[in-house]
Amino acid sequence: MISPAHRRRGLAALAVAATAAGVGLAVAAQPAAAASADAMIAEVYGGGGNSGATLKSDFVELANAGASAASVDGWSVQYAPASGSSWQVTPLTGSIPAGGRFLVAEGKGAGGTVDLPTPDATGTIAMSATGGTIALVHATTALTCKTAADCAADATVKDVVGFGAATIREGSPAPAGTNTTSLARSALVDTDDNSVDFTSGAPTPTNAAGDTTGGDPTPPIQAKVHDIQGTTRLSPLDGKKVGGVTGVVTAVRSFGSARGFWVQDTAPDADPATSEGVFAFTGSTSPAVAVGDAVEITSATVDEFYPDASPSSSTQQSTTELTSPKWTVTSHGNPVPAPEKLGPDTVPTAFTPEPGGNIEPLALEPSKYALDFYESREGMLVEIDDAHVVGPSTSFNELWITSKPQQNPTPRGGTLYSGYDQQNSGRMLVESLIPFAQHPFPKVNTGDRLAGVTAGPLNFSQFGGYEILATQLGDRVDGGLQPEVTRAQRPSELAVATYNVENLAPSDPQAKFDRLAAAVVTHLASPDILSIEEIQDNSGATDDGTVASDVTVKKFTDAIVAAGGPHYEVRSIDPENDKDGGQPGGNIRVSFLFNPARVSFVDIPGGDATTPVTVTQGRFPLDPKLSASPGRIAPADEAWESSRKPLVGEFLFHNHPVFVIGNHFNSKGGDQPLAGRNQPPTRSSEVQRVKQATLVNNFVKQIEKIDPLANVVVLGDMNDYPFSPALGTLTSGHALTDLITTLPKPEQYSYVFQGNSQVLDHILTSPFVLRPSYDVVHINAEFADQASDHDPQVVRFVPTSVPWPGAGH
Known part of the structure; x- marks a missing residue:
């Protein structure tokens, strides 16, 4: 069972808000009455008899937090609309039992199917379901106050609850009610802030005799925490109303939209499979409990909360929770169970x-x-x-x-x-x-x-x-971790690197460009060729049809020069608008940067967003010829739908042709989580990556068929592991060697996700790239302060193919 409204963000952002605004505090009007230590308003419901309601009548429930009965002879419950313009009165007689309840029935509607329990007092006020004010008053004369401050000054007012858009309330108003929900005080504690004390939930009217009806005529199931948790991941009581749940409060979440508290039973059962702890969810209302309070949850609904979707579509595991809880604090300052x-x-x-x-x-x-x-x-x-x-x-x-x-x-x-x-x-x-x-x-x-x-x-x-x-x-x-610095390439070595710069756009602060530039110059030792992933267009994430990225790249290359690096030239192909996935509007792509003082680019016209690059026999033996440089591999193929297309370019280094293929395969979005409820998790996204790897592998084989000695470097963010089907496909037929696998096993990582050091980025080389010197340069993924979430990689090698006179065409 899941409540659609029970959706929330992570603790991290919420805790920031809690720090800024103060935890458990609300800035609002002055309280309308002194905090009550005995008689108080416990629940308000104005949807009785309305469309969709189960109960036939509105009601106000009083409670007594004191140790002795509280007389209400000569008192009254009074109601004002949200505007506070006037008051209606229901006189009271009798008393509220110590720790007990007192039910006041109000207006009865035409709908509903369930009567209230026998009320202790009866009125005829037709209350609003969504907003208004209820006052508990020491007299039966109608109040005349019309503001929170005036009501606070009236000595006859014992307690006030304003809900919805109520003008008169204590602190901030409680949430608005509905035809099917009431506002109830979770615990018999009055903080003089209605938004803190009251939560929205199913109505649960209770009279002085302890009789209950509410929307569910079935009384709560008396259960302990281990009964609720059960011996599987799902509670055997999911969706059921429970009561008699006892334990000690071990923690309180008093900020954000997912407030509540954890209670742990101090009398566990003997079954190691059953948990003795459970979270009581109070919504956006801070619970009036403290660590060490012994509590009895008298009423709550068991719910299996899935954080990402409904139970039918979720891939995560659920958390067993108690929703709409009502509880009594039986003692304070108790020892908390040892962790x-x-x-x-x-x-x-x-x-x-x-x-x-x-x-x-x-x-x-x-x-x-x-x-x-x-x-x-x-x-x-x-x-x-x-x-x-x-x-x-x-x-x-x-x-x-x-x-x-x-x-x-x-x-x-x-x-x-x-x-x-x-x-x-x-x-x-x-x-x-x-x-x-x-x-x-x-x-x-x-x-x-x-x-x-x-x-x-x-x-x-x-x-x-x-x-x-x-x-x-x-x-x-401090563990002393330091960013790594790779060695510089020797004059005879060609250095080729890959770096995912994480949605780089002109609107990013200059500090990000400077840090990325320092990584290129200092940590990567200014490689000769750089395959850069996630270069965004000139308008960044603004989806305005812009696809050019010259402004983005110039800001980056200027920063490299300012950091003492070379004047890199750029080759790239602008994608079709919104066709390559990534951040909407960003049009991320792969771009080549190269140092013209060390290497030259073979420009062959004809490459664009939609034209596939092909490989043919050149004028000489062992002379693969590209139809375009730069070019894109099979851009219309379904394998690249909503994904970046590989960028192919031919370079010359000491008159040796080198073919470089920059990649950014489709993301892992849509894969089931590692710790989810489906085991083993389905990795649906890898189907597309296998198709992408097949196309790149076939393209490399076309080059190698013409020149078995060809220098081919395939690199980039492959979004997959060395042991994955995608990388197995990419290297199939001995077309390529994945250099990450040549490192000692403990060093095979370039990315950290959920505490796992893993591989997403790769450099692969053709068989006759001999004795490559390969390095993953750890500067980002392991650090809290990151310029990107990926670590760059570099390979240095001496090209060994025959330098034909016609090489480079």
């Missing part, structure tokens, strides 16, 4: 069972599989001490750590993703529940540590994978 420490041997190495489908119905086996282990701790406190960082912090204020620092380690402190069965089970995302004003989110690089304790409830992230929502966050210990 479970996750060490190198705690989490299983095997990632998940692989039944070839949805793993949700499978019984959890936490001692065998990592995903089962994490799921069996969902909502519970976990801890990693002196956590090892394997994925740098991002602009979304998140980072990745591991409980297994020796699991497939890289030389620079990461963890290597080297196969579809090497998911690295120790990885875990970290976000923070701590206001950044109290503890700024750490800026960390791969290889750093979070000294001390990092602990909090375990959650399934809406971006995929399990995470610790930190209530304790370790401090950064």
Whole structure:
């Protein structure tokens, strides 16, 4: 079951807002009455008898947070429309039991099918479903105040709730109601801010005798947390109303649109598959609870929340939550359950069972599989001490750590993703529940540590994978990681590099151009040829029909010169507008930069966005001839739909022809997540990359058929792994060697995603490119401060083909 409104952004951006605005505070009108410690308004519903309503009548429910009965003899409940223009009165008699409720029935409509429980008082006020004000008053005379300030000054006013567009309210108004939702005080705590105290949910009228009806005549199922969590990924009580849920509050999220609290049962059962923690979701309302409060959730609906879509279409796992919760705080200052420490041997190495489908119905086996282990701790406190960082912090204020620092380690402190069965089970995302004003989110690089304790409830992230929502966050210990610098090419060596510059546009700050330029000059040692991916057009992401990129490229090459580099020349082909995928309107493409002092470009006219480049026999033996240089490979083929087309160019180095093919294959968008509910995940995007790889491989073979000794370099962002079908296709028939595979295994990465050091970028060379000197230059992917999310690569080699007099045509 899922509520469509239950959609939210990640913690990272929300925490920034919480820091800026203050956590759990609202700026609004002055409170209309002093905070109540005993009798108060608990729930307001004005949709009774309206279209779509189940209940026949409107109602106001009172509650008593005190330790003794509260008399309401001579009191009244009063209602004003949202404008605050007038008041209607319902007199009261009797008392509200200690910790109990008192039901006031109001206007009855023509619709609905369910009567209220026997009311303790009855009126005839026809309340608005969407907005208005209810006041609990020490008298039966109609109020005359018409503003929040005037009502606050009236000594007869005990409590006020304004909802929707109400003029009179305490603090900010509670959300608007509907014909099917009421506004209820989640806990019997009055903060004098209606927006904090009240949440929207299904109406649950309760009278002094404890009788309930609401929209669901079935009383709540009495359940413990482990009953709700169950022994699979899905709650056996999904969609059911539950009550009697007890435990201690372990964490509170009091900012953003996904507020709520985690409760953990201190009397666990003996089943290791059942979690003892659960999240109570209170929407945009901060819950009036504190860590250490013992609570009883008297009413809530169990919901399996999917972060990306509806249950029928989601590829992620769900989080078991309690929605529209009502609870009572039974005591304060209780000890919080000790977090479970996750060490190198705690989490299983095997990632998940692989039944070839949805793993949700499978019984959890936490001692065998990592995903089962994490799921069996969902909502519970976990801890990693002196956590090892394997994925740098991002602009979304998140980072990745591991409980297994020796699991497939890289030389620079990461963890290597080297196969579809090497998911690295120790990885875990970290976000923070701590206001950044109290503890700024750490800026960390791969290889750093979070000294001390990092602990909090375990959650399934809406971006995929399990995470610790930190209530304790370790401090950064610098791992000493430094950006790499490659050696310069020797006079006899040709240096060819690839670099994805991440949506480079003229509107980017000059600082980005300067950093990219410094990478070219200092870290890549000014290679002779550069294949650059993600050059945007001159208007950037503005979708105005612009396709030319000369302004973008000039700003880049000027920055390279300013950094002390060569005056690179450029060759590129402008794409058709909005045909090459990427950021809408950006028209990203592959471009060649080359140093004319070291290498020359063989210009052959005829290349454009739609004309395919072909290979024919030249005038001499071993002389492949391109129909255009630069040119594009089969641009009309379905393999390149909404994707960048490869750019082919012929260069001359010491009179030796060198064919360079720059690539940017289609992205992994649409692939199922690594930790999703379908195992193994479907990688739907790789079908297109295999088609793309086939076309490039066939093109290379055409060159090599004419000249088996040809110098061919295929490079770029292939968006896939060395062990993938796409790279297997690209190298098939021994046409190319993927140079990343010639490095020692732990060094085979150029990108970091979800804490996995992996490969997306490649340089491949033809068989007679002999003794290539290849280097992945780590300057971005492992660092919090990045100019791009990709690391560049360079290959240096001495061309060995015969320098024919007619080479270059």
